[in-house]
Amino acid sequence: MPSDPCFRRECNSDGASVSALELQLRGYRLTTAEIIYHLPDHPALLQSFIWQKFDLAPDFPEFQRFLEFWRSSIEGKLHSVNIKQSTGISPNRFRHIKHSLTLH
DSSP: SSGGGGGGGOOOOOOOOOOOHHHHHHHHHEEEEEEEEEEESSSEEEEEEEEEEEOOOOTTTTHHHHHHHHHHOOOOOOEEEEEEEEOOOEEEEEOOHHHHHHOO
């Protein structure tokens, strides 16, 4: 299997294995969420957790399932969540170099 991350295998909501490229073609985008939460033993302290998976905007069903798991299974009370999502599939960007300089 190629080492390109676009060919990694993921499981969709049905549990079937699909490639990351297939998910992107279906509208899924790589979603990263930074979750800030209170430490259970020291509520005045905040901790950061990073979650990343392919998900659909604007409803983010995969992330909503993860948040439900968090609320039911993890003691740390949520403080805030910051979500970012990658852009869709696009051609590689490149530019032609007209001049090249070598410095000693």
